[in-house]
Amino acid sequence: MKVEFINPFLASLINVLSTMAQTELTPGKPKVKKDEVARGDVSGLIGMVGPQTKGSFSISFDESLALTIMERMLGERPDGINEEVTDMVGEITNMVTGGAKNLLGEKGYDFEMATPIVVSGTGHTITHKCDGAKLMMPFTSEDGNAHIEVSFDTL
Amino acid sequence: MKVEFINPFLASLINVLSTMAQTELTPGKPKVKKDEVARGDVSGLIGMVGPQTKGSFSISFDESLALTIMERMLGERPDGINEEVTDMVGEITNMVTGGAKNLLGEKGYDFEMATPIVVSGTGHTITHKCDGAKLMMPFTSEDGNAHIEVSFDTL
Numbered sequence: 001m002k003v004e005f006i007n008p009f010l011a012s013l014i015n016v017l018s019t020m021a022q023t024e025l026t027p028g029k030p031k032v033k034k035d036e037v038a039r040g041d042v043s044g045l046i047g048m049v050g051p052q053t054k055g056s057f058s059i060s061f062d063e064s065l066a067l068t069i070m071e072r073m074l075g076e077r078p079d080g081i082n083e084e085v086t087d088m089v090g091e092i093t094n095m096v097t098g099g100a101k102n103l104l105g106e107k108g109y110d111f112e113m114a115t116p117i118v119v120s121g122t123g124h125t126i127t128h129k130c131d132g133a134k135l136m137m138p139f140t141s142e143d144g145n146a147h148i149e150v151s152f153d154t155l
Numbered sequence: 156m157k158v159e160f161i162n163p164f165l166a167s168l169i170n171v172l173s174t175m176a177q178t179e180l181t182p183g184k185p186k187v188k189k190d191e192v193a194r195g196d197v198s199g200l201i202g203m204v205g206p207q208t209k210g211s212f213s214i215s216f217d218e219s220l221a222l223t224i225m226e227r228m229l230g231e232r233p234d235g236i237n238e239e240v241t242d243m244v245g246e247i248t249n250m251v252t253g254g255a256k257n258l259l260g261e262k263g264y265d266f267e268m269a270t271p272i273v274v275s276g277t278g279h280t281i282t283h284k285c286d287g288a289k290l291m292m293p294f295t296s297e298d299g300n301a302h303i304e305v306s307f308d309t310l
Contacts, residue, residue, distance in 0.1 A: 043274075044284075045200055045272050045274075046202060047201060047202015047203070047204070047211070047268075047269025047270070047272075048202070048269055049202070049204040049267045049268070049269050054267070054268070054269050054270055055269065055270055056202070056269055056270050056271075056272050058272060083282075086282050086284070087284065090282070090284030091284075093284075094284075112204045112209070113202075113204070113209070114202025114203055114204050114209050114210065114211055114269055115202070115209055115210055115211050115283065115284060115285040115286075115306065115308055116211075116284045117200050117202075117211050117213060117281060117282065117283050117284065118281070118282045118284055119198075119200075119274050119276075119279055119280070119281055119282075120279060120280050120282070121274075121276040121277070121278060121279025121280060122276070123276060124274055124275060124276025124279045125274070125275050125276060126272060126273070126274055127238075127241045127245070127272065127273045127274075127275070128270065128272050129199075129241070129242065129245030129246075129248075129249075129270060129271045129272065129273055130270040131270075151270065153270055
């Protein structure tokens with residue numbers, strides 16, 4: 001899988017968060033994930049299935065960043081990761097993947113999305129089990145960190 | 156979504172674990188998941204996409220049960236949840252979903268599977284974000300507990 005396949009997810013994420021929550025994320029360097037393990041407190045995950053390929057996408061947030069995004073969207077900061085927060089993370093997962101799906105579709109890579117799953121738990125780790133390479137991209141912000149991971153089995 | 160849609164996953168899981176790891180799980184009562192939150196230490200998740208529906212499946216294990224399964228498969232007990240364990244959980248996720256896919260296909264419900272994702276982290280929780288009902292089924296064993304969750308958006 002080429003590093004360029006992470007760019008549609010990157011562009012879509014930055015667009016979604018700036019539009020929905022006036023939150024600017026600073027992207028770091030994309031990398032092929034090998035031994036490195038990135039931890040997050042709340043993550044959205046989604047499966048993708050297409051005629052040429054299948055794969056998975058995840059986005060993980062520090063709790064502080066997830067709560068700040070909620071505060072900017074709703075005007076009130078939750079005390080912790082509750083159902084409203086996991087709903088929002090699921091929605092962001094759908095929107096980011098939907099945006100990337102449109103961009104990749106223009107290049108001839110089509111896929112359908114499954115429904116998202118949200119994981120909560122302090123400092124959990126995620127491993128995409130896919131024959132292809134796993135790409136990871138970290139993001140920093142004033143309010144905490146996030147990272148995305150993408151894996152397609154034949155790209 | 157009807158409770159009967161969890162049965163193919165239940166049957167497939169019991170078959171996979173007894174065949175691969177001589178491990179007998181005792182199923183509890185299936186339930187529609189509402190407020191209840193079940194915790195696990197290592198979970199496999201996978202997306203499903205078909206012409207009539209899409210959804211997601213997850214299987215979560217207590218660490219003690221995951222390590223016992225590894226011990227029975229490899230003859231040696233890992234010290235904790237390492238990459239071999241997450242590989243095994245990803246493989247079990249694929250096999251259980253593949254078995255359920257065959258059983259549901261016979262009833263006319265077809266879907267393709269995305270690639271699995273494995274989450275590690277003590278006591279994490281999983282929420283399937285799907286318009287349809289979420290079904291959960293707990294399992295007990297001498298070596299720890301497991302549970303599966305299934306959600307399809309239109310069944």
